[in-house]
Amino acid sequence: ARTCNLVSKLRSAHKGKLLCVVGVGLGTTYYVTGEAATLSNFSNTHQVHTERLFSPKNLAELEHIVSEAHRNKTKLRPVGSGLSPNGVGFCEEGMVSLINLNSLISVDLETNQVTVQSGIRVSDLVQKLKPFGLTLQNFASIAEQQMGGITQVSAHGTGASIPPIDEQVLSMKIVTPAKGTLEVSKKENPELFSVIQAGVGAFGVVAELTLQCVPDHTLVERTVSLTHNEIRQHHERLLKENQHVKYLWIPYTDSVIVVTCNPLDKEGYTPGFPVEKIYSDDEKLSEARSLLKSLSDDPESYINQFSFTQLRDELLYINPLDTEHIISVNRAEANFWKKSSGERSDLSDKILGFDCGGEQRVMEVSFPSGTQTNPSGDDLNYTFDLLSIIERERIPAPSPLEQRWTSRSSALLSPAHSLNEEQLFSWLGIIMYLPPEEVNPELRKAVSSRFDQYTETCKKELWGKYNARVHWAKIEPNPCACKTTRELRSQYDMKKVLQVKNELDPHRVLNNHVVDFLNE
DSSP: OEEEOOOSOHHHHTTTOOOOOTTTTSTTOOOSSOEEEEEEOTTSOOEEEEEEEEOOSSHHHHHHHHHHHHHHTOOOEEEOSSOOTTOTTOOSSOEEEOTTOOOEEEEETTTTEEEEETTSBHHHHHHHHGGGTEEOSOOOSOSOSBHHHHHHTTOOOOOTTOOOGGGGEEEEEEEETTTEEEEEETTTOHHHHHHHTTOTTSSOEEEEEEEEOEEOOEEEEEEEEEEHHHHHHHHHHHHHHOSEEEEEEOTTSSEEEEEEEEETTOOOOOTTOSOSOOOOHHHHHHHHHHHHHHHOOSOHHHHTTOOHHHHHHHHHHHOTTOHHHHHHHHHHHHHHHHHTOEEEEEEHHHHSOOOOOSSEEEEEEEEEEEESSSBOSHHHHHHHHHHHHHHHHTOOOOSOEEEEEEEOBOOTTSTTBOSOTTEEEEEEEEEEEOOOTTTOHHHHHHHHHHHHHHHHHHIIIIITTTTOEEOTTTOOOOSSHHHHHHHHHTTSOHHHHHHHHHHHOTTOTTOOTTTGGGOO
């Protein structure tokens, strides 16, 4: 058996040092018959020992693997880059990685449409598109996902008029257990396509995708720190007048970090500009460094080499469950961002990413917030309710509460699904950072347990009130499987979904702990 732990920091991934995303690090060995492997996701929160890990090197091998799983009624889950916080691609009985199916197949410069194998990583695709002057419409926080994975879970970037990434898919080639390889498009097979467009890998293994791209472009990013009252005053304009906007809320403070991004030829709207003073990196990091120096025996030269996210990780590891300590760290973060107000410009793929920090527990929900022309204000209401809950319960909630927006998705299983093309959705995530397993395993378990309580409080007090749906890569099924099934089935059009499931995967070979709600 091969052991493969994803314990490297995300920042290592950006330097080409991601140690072992599922498939990456397995060399050039192809597992056509399958080989046992032990895997963990990026944050090392989910592990699996799978009996068979397949890595087909062409479509014919993939078709054979899926057909055999159907014939033998053995489980087989498609897995992407192994980044999902909930291990959505994990299965003990069998898994298939498309890491070897990673080519850019064709480019149509008249329509800006490209066809790719679904195992290609977002970052690699972006580089391959540059000679053609094209890029993706939007990006999630990180770019190490495979295109098959990022679209199947309806991942998203931000922008009130920009849909989740699955809406960039125009057609797909999907290898199904019962019906073999199908070519399905939004134009020719709209009903079937709407079910499998963001199908969480539950209807077949997506082998190829045709994507709608856009011309490569430069974005101007502006970052500013606003107060809660300023957010209330400027919120609607911020949503309507910026191509991309996100908020980073800092619990126990009055600070909201607003990040807007617009093309060079679009002015956009960001209150508080122009910035009067530009601070040096040392000035930006001064409060966080001073706090760590007061709590740590590490030499100053060691501390001074850290980026802000590294400083935050180190500070949080000291006492992650002490609310007063978390408040002091959050205040240092608010100070850092206030001094980081400013402007930068670069190509969109360089601007729209985000350093998420170290190993973590996260939960993110999507909920309707009116329409693009008439926002309801529920996005702010949800967040202010959440901040009140955090303070009332004295939750040791670190920063940030990341809030983003998208337009709707036509995919039936997208958390942002709506029939209303004008529908606006807000996405809001909560987070706790995990101490390294090798340093303090008991504290790590305690933080994870506290995060479960944090999530449960949000679920009881907010999710039903605001009609929230959980991001597919972040949903953690209830220990009571029947309860999870009831909850998920109440949120989606199960008649159409189960009809397609019964046709394409009647033996449920593609199911696992996340998609077992598709059992009858």
